[in-house]
Every structure is written in structure tokens, then in C-alpha cells.
Amino acid sequence: MSDTTGNKHKAEEKAGAEPEAEVMAEAAADAAALDDGLDARLVVEHGASFRLDVTLTARPGDVVALLGPNGAGKTTALRALAGLVPLTAGHLRLDAVELDRTPPEERPIGVVFQDYLLFPHLSALDNVAFGPRCHGAGKAAARAEAAEWLARMDLAAYASARPRRLSGGQAQRVALARALAVRPRLLLLDEPLAALDARTRLDVRARLRRHLADFAAVAVLVTHDPLDAMVLADHLVAIEDGRVVQQGAPTDVARHPRTDYIARLVGLNLYRGRARGHTVDLDGGPAITVADDLAGPVCVAFPPSAVTLHRDRPTGSSARNLWRCAVAGLETHADQVRAELTGELDLAADLTTTAAAELDLHPGATVWAAVKATQTHAYPA
Template identity: 60%
Template sequence: MTLYADLHVTRDAFRLDLDLTVEPGEVVALLGPNGAGKTTALRAIAGLLPITDGSIRLGDILWDEPPKTFRSADHRPIGVVFQDYLLFDHLSALENVAFGLRARGTDKRTARATAARWLETVGLAEYARTRPRSLSGGQAQRVALARALATSPDLLLLDEPLAALDASTTLHIRAELGQHLQRYDGRTLLVTHDPLDAMVLADRLVIVENGKVVQEGPPTEIARRPRTEYVAQLVGLNLYRGTATGTTVNLTDGGKLTIATPSEGKVFVAFPPSAVSLYPEPPTGTPRNTWPMQVAGIEQHAHTVRVRLTPGRSPGRSPAPATLLADITTAAVADLHLTPGQNLHATLKATEVQTYPA
């Protein structure tokens, strides 16, 4: 059975319009900036927030369709893992996992036996009697996941499940969570603002901005061909809209760019910041894209330094893009003596630029 969610929620000045499906065995990540509507969508699907219009159903079973039908959260076959896990401090790990089963009418012995199996599954059998305050963040996350899965839900909702973990723990727990999700044959909806969580865990990404879907598809497709500035920032690409004529693209926000493969009409152009080279003087040779630029900002970015550039004052061979990101090594920063306001020359090989229809 497929989860179908045609969500329309109006709250004050905000409106969510989202059409979403999740297939059995599929992990769908709902990704977007703060205030985009991700949590509103999850709460509506969970039965914690009635929709204003539309419908939510699992196969032929209707969960919400105003004004006549509304199933509350406890009458929907769902499991939820919240950002802060919401474990009961006064209960042991075993009793936390058994809680959902007991709430659904399972007898104490059966519930505890099932909870014990799930704690073993997530590698925490020896912590059965441990209270949440004595667990690490990663352990608490696994207890919360076991509690959500113990009831055999048709739908698993994950609300920023790794956000509360420190950086040293996240990598390990992300990998563990991915293994559990691969074994889960229900439907999973992951809400996150972290692109790495989404890229690693999800089969399909749904990007939401201002309450609407702006892009949807497999992670590899989203990473290769972003369609909004927000998505481009997520995947770390320079992205521009423009109009192509042959191998020249006139950029919508100003500037001109040469591409290797001829194209025509409205296009996106994208390239990684690592493809941009910086020079203190005009470079020799004949790079197709060369622009005088000025350093607008410098920040550490993973193992490189990201330089934000704006057009320089001296004229170039062609108008420069309004903004440009370049990733360089710390050694290059020292060689260039980079400082904000410094004038440089940026080059980009035409073969590094990807073009696709807008």
C-alpha cells in the first residue's frame, strides 16, 4: 500500500501545499530550510495537526479528509522518532521500547519480550534496565528507533533524528540508521535540514521551500542538477540561470559564461567551486572564462577554504557573474595573501560547466 498525502495546511500567513507519496520499502527525505513547512507536513501526516484541505490515506484507508474524516495519531499505524527522542526518563530502555506496544493493548510479558528483541536488534540488549539519562546520545537515538519500530508500523516518521548528536557520533549512528532502514519494509519519511543525512539515507528527495515542492528526485539527480539557489548551496555548486546561444550563456542576474557544448534557450548552468582557479595577475594562456573579481568573504569549508567573490572594478574579457564561489587549499590562501576586498582574477574551464534546461 502506498502512502498518499495531498497536504494543504493554512496557518496564519503560511500555507503548505504538498503532494507526497511514499512506497513500501522506500525512504523519502523531506528537505528544506527552516520555516519551509517540513515539520508541518510531518505533524499533519502523524495526525498531530489536521489539514485544511486535501487528503491523507494509506492505500484505500483514509486518515484525514476534511471536514468529515480525521484519524488521531493513536489510530494511525505509525512510528515516530522525534529530534530529542522524547524518551520517558522514569522508565528503563526496555520499558520505553515496550510502551507503544502496551498502549496498543499488548500484555506486559509479550510487550517486554518484543522490546527485548528490538533492543538486541539495535545492539543495546545490555542496556535494557538503563534509564535514558544514563544513555549516550547515540544510544538514546537507537532506543527511540526501537520503540518506533516495535509496534510494526506501516509508516515510520523521522523528525531530524540525528540533529541532537555530536559530530563525532553522527557518522556512526547515521550508518547504523541506514542499515536499519534497509531492513524495514514499511514506508519511511525523513524530515531533515541536513543534506548529508538526506543523501545517505533516502531513496528520493523532496525539496520544499516556502511551503511548496521546488524539486524532487533521486539524490544523485538532485546533486547533479539543482534547480534553486537553496539546493545549489546544499550540494555545494555555483548555479545560475541564463539564456544560451551556441556556446555563450547570458546570465539572468548579469554576467556571461562560455560553455563547451552548444545549447539554446533558457538553461541552468552549474559547476563546483573547486573548478574555479584564482590568480593575483591575469593568467596566461586562453581560458574561456576569465573574470576580474574581488574577495567578498573567506570561510573554512571542510578541508578547503571557500572564497566568495563579486565582480572586480577592472573590465574583463566578458562580464563577470554577480557572485562566484571558489574552493582553494589553505596553502593557496597563504600564497595569494587573501584578504577581504582584494582584487583577483578567476578562471573557469568551459568543460567544467554543466548545462541543462531551465
Template identity: 60%
Template sequence: MSLLDARLVVRRGDFRLDVALTVGRGETVALLGPNGAGKTTALRALAGLTPLSGGHLTLAGRDLSTTPPEHRRVGVVFQDYLLFPHLNARDNVAFGPRRQGAGRRAAHATAERWLERVGLTDLARRKPRSLSGGQAQRVALARALAVEPVLLLLDEPLAALDARSRLETRAELHRHLSAHPGATLLVTHDPLDALVLADRLVIVEDGRVVQEGDAATITARPRTDYVAQLVGLNLFRGRGEGHAVRLAGDFVLTATDVVHGDAFVAFPPAAVALHPAQPDGSPRNTWPAVLTDIQRHGDNLRVRLDGPIVVAADITPAAAAQLDLAPGRALWAAVKASETRAYPAS
């Protein structure tokens, strides 16, 4: 049985959020989506900071649809942490227990236990302005967990950190989330944060869920362009005709999978081979293309190709030099059928 069971309907002007969410005990679910998809609106609705226009919200069997924020057993770590600047780390963490009715001494004892758990005992008397980004994030996490929340909400918890702090803090956060007995919802636009921290992913676009499942399922079978870009795949939709998928413009891609009816076909940029002329032997998936853009992508180069289909291809710098690549260069692209994945669109 899910600890959190919600359908969040929120209307704000022309935007409408309608998202169903379930999170089990001890489970971390990541809510991913582009800017403006409704992720933060969903988080604020769960926290009671944005009223629902419809739907339902149940936490541990209790209806919270109209419950004020202070009466929900919900802890929140905001993107910018929002620590109280006039309070030291210990008093920031003690704030929640005090609001719940704990005495000053008991609240301080709770705060000191949590600061010890996040490795900040020595910084208990420090004000937020004298903490690093990673330290402030851990204080914010301790403050959220000190109220023993049934639901923990994390809003882009690593976005404010530099690359080095992000790596260290992500590992630390994963340890704490694994030990949290309640439900956790992580809002992020970073696929790496979601893949490392979450047990399950829910993808939101334009206020609705477009795909959900574990990381392996979503990365293997993306269902929208946003998800395909997120996992680094070229994605096309067409009509399955056995081993062939017929796309717009009557262009056909061949796969080893058999699919009939409305279908997707996907392949990674690394599967696209580039040739200066039409390759010999006429492999099944070949087409003329024009290079429109070239950028560094890790140790390789990522090129964008226009033609009967628009694709991304990854090649080595050596191959780029050999092909004399530049925008406007005419090429032939090829993808082996064995490198593609075809699957039903419904």
C-alpha cells in the same frame, strides 16, 4: 504502487504548506529544506498531530485524513526522542504495543526483541537519564518500530548527537531502515544524513516542493540557490543561446552543453581558478573580481568573489599565500567551459 500517497495542505497564519509526497514499500524518502520550509509541519500532519486544511492522505489504501494519531499505523522518532523519563528502556518500547491492546507480558516480550535488535538488551532496565544520546536514539527507534508501523517518521533523528555518535548511529540507522518493510520519511536539514539514509530526496522551500529525485540527479542539476548550496555548486540562471548562457547584466558563461531558452549553469567552487592579472590566451570564461571573504573549508580555503557574478572558489593555502589574498584584493577569475554544466530551467 505507493504505500503512502499524500498531498498535505496546511494553513498556519500567513504560512501555507502544499506538498505532495509518495513513498513506496521499503523506500526511504528524505524531506530536506531550510528552517521554516515546512518539513516538521509535514511530518506532524502525517502523524495526525496537525490537522490538514486540504489535500488527501492515504496509507496502504486507507484514507487517514481525519483519523486520530493513535489509530494510525505510524511510528515516530522525534528530534529529542521524547522518551518517557519515568519508564525504563523496556517499558518505553513496550508502551506502543500496550496501547495497541497487547498484554503486559506480550508487550515486554516484543520490547525485549526490539532492544536485542538495536543492541541494547543489557540496558533494558535503564531510565532515559542514564543513557547516552546514541543509546536513547536507538530506544526511540525501537519504540517506533515495535508497533510494526506501515509508515515510519524520523524528525532530525541524528541532530542531538555529537560527531562521533552521529557517525556510528547513522550507520546503525541505515541498517534498520534497509530492513524496514514499510515506508519511511526522514525529515532533515543535513545533506549527508539524506544522502546516506535515503533512496530519494524531496526538497521543500517556503512550503512547496522545488525539486525531487535521486541524489545523483539533484546533485548534478540543482534548481534553486538552496539546493546549489546544499550540494556545493555555484548556480546561475539565464538565457541559453547554444553553448552560451546569458546572465543578468549581459554577462555570458560558456559551457560545452547546448541549451536554448530559460536555463541554469552550474560549476563547483574547485573549478574557479584565480589569477593576479588577466590570464593569457583569454579563456572564454574570465572576469575581474574582488575578494570579499575568505574562510577555511576542510583542507582548503573557500573565498567569496564579487564582480559581474558572485561566486565561491576553493583554493589551497599555498595558492592563497602566493596570491597574497585578503578582503578587497582585486583578482581575475576563470572557469573552463568543460567544468560547467548547462541545462534547461523548465
């Protein structure tokens, strides 16, 4: 073989090896990436009355929201992640490090509690510096770090203020700065906006979203507010009776609720039944005509705003779905009225206060509820 031919073969071998090496390098990087973030199965038993069994996984940069009714287990899950509640079984790994038996104070975790729990005798600066001091930083270095975090939170002017002089929104940001100052690999937020009034909540939610967008590790948020979850989280995990009943991207969960709790949370009427084409025979109820052509077990959802109400049975209506109902209750929100209806089908309807007055709606009144098939959404159960 000539040198020229040999060199050619070597070049071809090298060229063929480079893509393979690149693939191997990418695979190694992917495997390493799997070790980053949160990998947990949280099993906690409280006697014979309650068992939490929840699996959570997240990558660095992810914000996961735990949603659920009171007593569902979401706060227990958060406390288990923090090490404040021991696991009965399961595992807890953060960046491939087992934390099951690691004391709370040694976990690379920051926590923002619902009531913030700021030290009342310390200034905002020293509250934030507390974490770095506990991790071995000197007083000057810890306070310098704290000053930087307060500046990021637009609170530099309040460094010397004690908690009682701070507004609710300011206290929340100090608590967040204190949690972030230890540079956690997992940030836990327990109802972080619950203590705020509606006006402050709007501003703080926007600020919190910006800070979470810049957070390079995993954040887990517990909330009962669907708007907080939709705005702040990348992934929703709905918990009921200690187990996960639905999870996914916020838009997917909102569009395809699978439990009554989630449907109420996102403001939809939800039913289950069996589809045969465009007709769904609802479980324990009437048939409903839908826009989707499906077969087998399905869920059917539509918003209360899709429901039109009539005091007399409408004639010539284009709505394919019509039910005779009674008004069970009325609730006013600004210029909207939500009517809770029972009868052939239990459902909620939204209408303006003017329309409610024109219909003379009151508890016990008989109405006809109509929904167009095009305003329904059916999907496999």
C-alpha cells in the same frame, strides 16, 4: 470435427488464454500495488502568513527525505502526517486507508522526534514496550517484543538503563526501536541525527541506513543536512515557502539543482540564463561558455573546486571563462578555504590554505576567477 481436431483447438485456446490470464493477473497485482504506500496532499494554512501545499507519494520500502530551509514547512508536513496538525484541505491515504480524520494515536505510524522524547522514568526496555502495550499487548508480551528490538539495535545490555545513562547514539536507537516496535506502516523521523556530535553521527547514520534498508513500509525523513539525505533517502523532496520546488533521486537533485538553496546545499555555484549553443547569457550577468550545446532557458552549475583564482589577469590560460572579482569573505574548513566572491559574477571558490596564503587573500582583495568550460554543467531550466 474429430476429437483429435477438437482437442487441438481446445489446447490452442488454452495456450492463448494463459498469457492473457497472466497479463490480467499482473495488471491486478500492479493495481493492488498502487494501493500500498503513501498517497498524500498536505494542505495546511496558518492564517494569512503561511500555506503548506505539498504532495507526497511513496511505495513500501521507500525512504523519502524532506529538505528545506528553516520555515519552509517540512516539520509542518511531518506533523500533518502524524496527525498532530490538522489538514486544511487535501488528503492522506496510507495503504489505501483514509487517515485525514484518524486520531494520532490510532494511526499506524511510528515517530522518532528530534530530541527522542524518551520517558525519563522508564528503562530502555519499558520505553520500547510502551507502544505494544498501548496497542493491547500484555506486559510480558510487550517486554519480550521490546527485548527483541533492543537486541536488533545492539542494545540488549542497556535494557535496564534509563535515558539519562544512555549516550546520544544509544538514546537515538532506543527511540527508533520504540517507533518500530508498533510495526508502523509509516515511519516519521524528525532530524533524527541533529542532536549527535560529529563522531557519533557517522556511526549512527550508518546504523540507521541499515535499519531503514530492512524497513518494509514507508519512511519519511526531515533533515537540513544534505549528507543525511543523500545517504539515507531514495527520493528527495525539496520544500521552500510551503511548496515543492524540486524532487527526484538524490544523485539527480545534486547534479541538477534548480534553486539557490539546493545549489548551496550540495555545494554548487548555480546560475540561470538563455543558451545559444555553447554560450549562455546569464540573467543579469555576463555570458559563460559551457561544454553543453543547448538552446533556450537553462541552468548552469559548477563546483567551487572548479574555480581557479589569480591575483593578476592570467595570460595563456585555457579557461574560456574569466571574471574580475573582489573577495567578500573567507571561511576555513580543515585544510580548505572557501572564498566568497562578488563582482562581474558572484561565486564561491575552494582552494587550499597554502594557495590562499600565496595569493594573500583577504576581504576586499581583487582577484581573477577562471573556470574551464569542460568543468561546467548546463541543463534545461
